[in-house]
Amino acid sequence: xxxxxxxxxxxxxxxxxxxxxxxxxxxxxxxxxxxxxxxxxxxxxxxxxxxxxxxxxxxxxxxxxxxxxxxxxxxxxxxxxxxxxxxxxxxxxxxxxxxxxxxxxxxxxxxxxxxxxxxxxxxxxxxxxxxxxxxxxxxxxxxxxxxxxxxxxxxxxxxxxxxxxxxxxxxxxxxxxxxxxxxxxxxxxxxxxxxxxxxxxxxxxxxxxxxxxxxxxxxxxxxxxxxxxxxxxxxxxxxxxxxxxxxxxxxxxxxxxxxxxxxxxxxxxxxxxxxxxxxxxxxxxxxxxxxxxxxxxxxxxxxxxxxxxxxxxxxxxxxxxxxxxxxxxxxxxxxxxxxxxxxxxxxxxxxxxxxxxxxxxxxxxxxxxxxxxxxxxxxxxxxxxxxxxxxxxxxxxxxxxxxxxxxxxxxxxxxxxxxxxxxxxxxxxxxxxxxxxxxxxxxxxxxxxxxxxxxxxxxxxxxxxxxxxxxx
Amino acid sequence: xxxxxxxxxxxxxxxxxxxxxxxxxxxxxxxxxxxxxxxxxxxxxxxxxxxxxxxxxxxxxxxxxxxxxxxxxxxxxxxxxxxxxxxxxxxxxxxxxxxxxxxxxxxxxxxxxxxxxxxxxxxxxxxxxxxxxxxxxxxxxxxxxxxxxxxxxxxxxxxxxxxxxxxxxxxxxxxxxxxxxxxxxxxxxxxxxxxxxxxxxxxxxxxxxxxxxxxxxxxxxxxxxxxxxxxxxxxxxxxxxxxxxxxxxxxxxxxxxxxxxxxxxxxxxxxxxxxxxxxxxxxxxxxxxxxxxxxxxxxxxxxxxxxxxxxxxxxxxxxxxxxxxxxxxxxxxxxxxxxxxxxxxxxxxxxxxxxxxxxxxxxxxxxxxxxxxxxxxxxxxxxxxxxxxxxxxxxxxxxxxxxxxxxxxxxxxxxxxxxxxxxxxxxxxxxxxxxxxxxxxxxxxxxxxxxxxxxxxxxxxxxxxxxxxxxx
Numbered sequence: 022x023x024x025x026x027x028x029x030x031x032x033x034x035x036x037x038x039x040x041x042x043x044x045x046x047x048x049x050x051x052x053x054x055x056x057x058x059x060x061x062x063x064x065x066x067x068x069x070x071x072x073x074x075x076x077x078x079x080x081x082x083x084x085x086x087x088x089x090x091x092x093x094x095x096x097x098x099x100x101x102x103x104x105x106x107x108x109x110x111x112x113x114x115x116x117x118x119x120x121x122x123x124x125x126x127x128x129x130x131x132x133x134x135x136x137x138x139x140x141x142x143x144x145x146x147x148x149x150x151x152x153x154x155x156x157x158x159x160x161x162x163x164x165x166x167x168x169x170x171x172x173x174x175x176x177x178x179x180x181x182x183x184x185x186x187x188x189x190x191x192x193x194x195x196x197x198x199x200x201x202x203x204x205x206x207x208x209x210x211x212x213x214x215x216x217x218x219x220x221x222x223x224x225x226x227x228x229x230x231x232x233x234x235x236x237x238x239x240x241x242x243x244x245x246x247x248x249x250x251x252x253x254x255x256x257x258x259x260x261x262x263x264x265x266x267x268x269x270x271x272x273x274x275x276x277x278x279x280x281x282x283x284x285x286x287x288x289x290x291x292x293x294x295x296x297x298x299x300x301x302x303x304x305x306x307x308x309x310x311x312x313x314x315x316x317x318x319x320x321x322x323x324x325x326x327x328x329x330x331x332x333x334x335x336x337x338x339x340x341x342x343x344x345x346x347x348x349x350x351x352x353x354x355x356x357x358x359x360x361x362x363x364x365x366x367x368x369x370x371x372x373x374x375x376x377x378x379x380x381x382x383x384x385x386x387x388x389x390x391x392x393x394x395x396x397x398x399x400x401x402x403x404x405x406x407x408x409x410x411x412x413x414x415x416x417x418x419x420x421x422x423x424x425x426x427x428x429x430x431x432x433x434x435x436x437x438x439x440x441x442x443x444x445x446x447x448x449x450x451x452x453x454x455x456x457x458x459x460x461x462x463x464x465x466x467x468x469x470x471x472x473x474x475x476x477x478x479x480x481x482x483x484x485x486x487x488x489x490x491x492x493x
Numbered sequence: 494x495x496x497x498x499x500x501x502x503x504x505x506x507x508x509x510x511x512x513x514x515x516x517x518x519x520x521x522x523x524x525x526x527x528x529x530x531x532x533x534x535x536x537x538x539x540x541x542x543x544x545x546x547x548x549x550x551x552x553x554x555x556x557x558x559x560x561x562x563x564x565x566x567x568x569x570x571x572x573x574x575x576x577x578x579x580x581x582x583x584x585x586x587x588x589x590x591x592x593x594x595x596x597x598x599x600x601x602x603x604x605x606x607x608x609x610x611x612x613x614x615x616x617x618x619x620x621x622x623x624x625x626x627x628x629x630x631x632x633x634x635x636x637x638x639x640x641x642x643x644x645x646x647x648x649x650x651x652x653x654x655x656x657x658x659x660x661x662x663x664x665x666x667x668x669x670x671x672x673x674x675x676x677x678x679x680x681x682x683x684x685x686x687x688x689x690x691x692x693x694x695x696x697x698x699x700x701x702x703x704x705x706x707x708x709x710x711x712x713x714x715x716x717x718x719x720x721x722x723x724x725x726x727x728x729x730x731x732x733x734x735x736x737x738x739x740x741x742x743x744x745x746x747x748x749x750x751x752x753x754x755x756x757x758x759x760x761x762x763x764x765x766x767x768x769x770x771x772x773x774x775x776x777x778x779x780x781x782x783x784x785x786x787x788x789x790x791x792x793x794x795x796x797x798x799x800x801x802x803x804x805x806x807x808x809x810x811x812x813x814x815x816x817x818x819x820x821x822x823x824x825x826x827x828x829x830x831x832x833x834x835x836x837x838x839x840x841x842x843x844x845x846x847x848x849x850x851x852x853x854x855x856x857x858x859x860x861x862x863x864x865x866x867x868x869x870x871x872x873x874x875x876x877x878x879x880x881x882x883x884x885x886x887x888x889x890x891x892x893x894x895x896x897x898x899x900x901x902x903x904x905x906x907x908x909x910x911x912x913x914x915x916x917x918x919x920x921x922x923x924x925x926x927x928x929x930x931x932x933x934x935x936x937x938x939x940x941x942x943x944x945x946x947x948x949x950x951x952x953x954x955x956x957x958x959x960x961x962x963x964x965x
Contacts, residue, residue, distance in 0.1 A: 231720065240783060241783050247805040247833065248701060248833060248904070248907060249798065251745075251803035251805045252905075253745070253777070253788065253797050254786055258807070259805075262734055262738045262806055269731055271727060271859060271860045273725070273731075309717065309722065310715065311861075313860075314861070315724075316725065322725045325725050330724070333730070335819055335821055336730070336809065336812030336821075336823065338815065340806075341807040342808050342810055342812070348805070361719065388743045388785075389785040389786070432721070433721045433724070433725075434718060
């Protein structure tokens with residue numbers, strides 16, 4: 022391992038060049054004009070992997086219906102490095118597509134030209150999300166090949182090109198390949214999220230789920246003039262706003278009965294993971310751009326982000342939304358809201374509780390309008406454990422490379438592929454981020470600090486050494 | 494007068510031909526491509542009036558800024574018929590522009606080609622709103638000229654071409670001409686609204702005002718992801734919906750304290766005007782397309798439309814409004830609502846009560862977000878009296894032509910020009926409609942029943958005879 026770590030450090034400029042080539046391919050999956058670039062990017066990875074001796078296959082995912090236009094979906098790149106049945110097999114997932122980026126959006130430099138600034142930040146679209154981490158794995162393979170070392174584990178790559186556009190076709194492929202291409206996999210590692218802050222690596226072991234709801238109130242056949250009809254008919258907006266106001270209070274407390282009863286109690290052990298997190302309230306204020314935190318401590322704030330449910334009102338479809346004044350009584354309005362779910366909430370129960378509560382509250386109004394409320398989609402929470410050997414291995418790797426114990430974090434949002442791998446393969450999944458919390462993954466001037474890229478490459482390699490030593 | 498009534502009846506086809514010519518000019522004021530047609534329509538009226546011996550002037554209103562494009566505003570056509578200082582002078586207002594109309598919108602026939610169907614309905618854009626009534630006045634003048642009769646009063650015409658597009662420039666002109674062109678005016682008559690139902694003429698003596706409010710809640714610097722921030726920050730939508738839900742209850746009762754204290758009590762005399770109105774609950778159901786009436790009687794329903802205030806929630810700017818699902822915490826959201834005002838509500842007081850109430854309710858939430866609520870515009874209610882000689886004269890005319898006492902109605906919406914004439918000229922204003930409640934003025938297949946056009950012409954003439962006999 023020491024040889025490997027030293028090699029990475031010495032050859033860091035080569036690795037930065039590799040990242041430069043990757044960033045130069047504008048593989049924006051959300052823009053049909055860039056679809057050929059997404060394919061070009063898959064080809065780039067195929068060539069890199071083949072050059073390092075990997076056996077590479079691609080899986081065609083067929084066509085995508087893009088607003089009536091038929092587009093070819095970029096392939097899933099599957100690659101295998103090492104085939105030793107004595108060794109463990111680790112599946113690594115990443116994505117090679119990126120978010121859109123235009124100089125006009127406010128970038129300081131051309132987003133598809135990697136630039137290193139005076140603070141050694143590598144600026145460019147995809148540097149951190151997720152080309153840096155994907156190349157990190159490839160750098161690990163290259164270092165071993167160059168050193169004439171065997172990898173401590175077999176690696177299976179699963180790289181997709183549609184992550185920023187809904188991961189179309191990925192789930193089906195994962196379940197399909199679970200007993201085929203992925204059948205010998207012992208554990209999964211995904212490097213596609215971020216450190217909590219900017220100073221300390223973390224392992225991420227939990228994600229919230231989400232249940233999304235549409236609540237429609239229908240009244241008149243068509244929009245009405247409020248002068249003519251105001252005060253004489255039940256107005257859908259009045260009813261909808263009344264029910265929406267009952268869902269959550271201004272302190273974020275969900276008012277739907279039965280929700281909190283499903284939430285797992287905070288154990289003393291879990292409570293302890295919040296003791297030394299490298300995150301300050303100022304970082305929250307910076308991210309939000311205003312001091313509108315509900316809770317005064319980082320501990321409580323992160324518990325509310327990671328392990329407590331929340332309910333957000335997103336908006337209303339069908340009501341007046343433009344600038345200016347319009348005296349309309351909208352004929353039908355659909356309130357959109359969602360609940361972030363956590364252990365041990367059951368999406369079906371959540372949906373039943375919400376629907377019943379909304380119906381009950383609507384009935385209390387005595388309105389002659391009609392209500393339809395239903396869950397439009399739900400994704401379950403995901404929870405692993407920092408005590409799992411996969412995580413223990415990763416924690417050791419962090420200590421080796423960074424000399425600190427990692428933060429043990431969860432995230433408030435969803436990364437659906439995590440749950441898919443866990444459900445399809447029945448193996449432990451580890452989220453091992455490379456970039457920092459301020460990388461601006463979907464924003465302008467996305468960056469990956471040079472040290473994160475290089476130490477991150479070391480970390481991914483060190484993890485493979487450590488995980489080879491544990492029982493998964 | 495009998496001669497006149499008979500003449501109109503005998504020459505009705507000539508009058509229909511005049512309407513046909515007017516409808517054929519697509520004077521859509523809201524479409525720059527049709528602006529030349531609006532000018533053409535003003536020219537048509539100028540020629541018609543001149544041919545009948547009127548002295549005609551036009552007033553140039555200058556330019557309009559239409560989304561950055563400079564457009565010439567169509568002129569106000571001012572015309573005088575008769576100049577006898579012994580006679581009263583009646584100002585008649587109307588407009589010669591129309592709403593947009595396209596065959597593709599669902600019209601059964603070309604909207605700019607007058608078609609008479611088997612039920613003698615004259616179908617075409619502007620037939621009822623407002624070319625029919627404007628030509629009605631001209632028909633009256635023509636009949637008298639043809640018969641060699643003097644008009645019982647002097648008439649001053651004020652015809653505008655921007656009514657459907659905000660009446661730009663009209664108010665300033667009215668106030669400017671009050672002591673000039675309009676200085677001898679004794680009373681005003683506007684034929685630009687509709688019967689309550691479809692069977693009985695009405696006189697309209699009141700309109701509600703409107704006070705429009707924007708209530709903005711600001712939180713984070715930019716939209717946030719609900720996965721990352723849900724449960725940790727005060728969300729502007731939660732706060733806004735909470736305050737909006739406090740404004741009005743599902744039965745239409747305004748919850749802002751102090752509003753109802755300003756509303757004039759219903760006198761027994763006013764109560765009696767609701768006794769014999771030609772309107773059925775079924776007509777409300779048809780108009781609304783659903784049985785969502787708050788009140789079970791026409792009496793109470795029309796009182797709520799005409800003489801009680803109402804509060805409607807129109808929508809929210811800044812929130813998610815598209816189809817589909819989006820897990821956004823909107824950074825700033827602006828609720829739009831308005832209050833329809835009635836005697837004796839004072840817009841300034843209404844605004845002060847609403848602002849204070851919203852601020853108080855927002856303060857109760859304990860949110861760290863900020864609230865800004867203000868009135869964006871207000872227009873006062875308008876109230877005349879059915880006992881005014883101008884109305885008594887019109888009621889007699891209705892009895893002469895239709896053989897019934899007119900309904901005495903008010904309307905729930907605003908017609909700002911009514912108040913402008915009253916305020917500028919300090920003279921009584923009468924609303925004397927020609928068309929029926931189902932004419933579909935701003936809708937597809939707009940029509941004016943032949944009988945309404947012809948009897949309406951008789952009514953306008955008969956009114957001039959009656960009003961010449963009273964003291965204004």
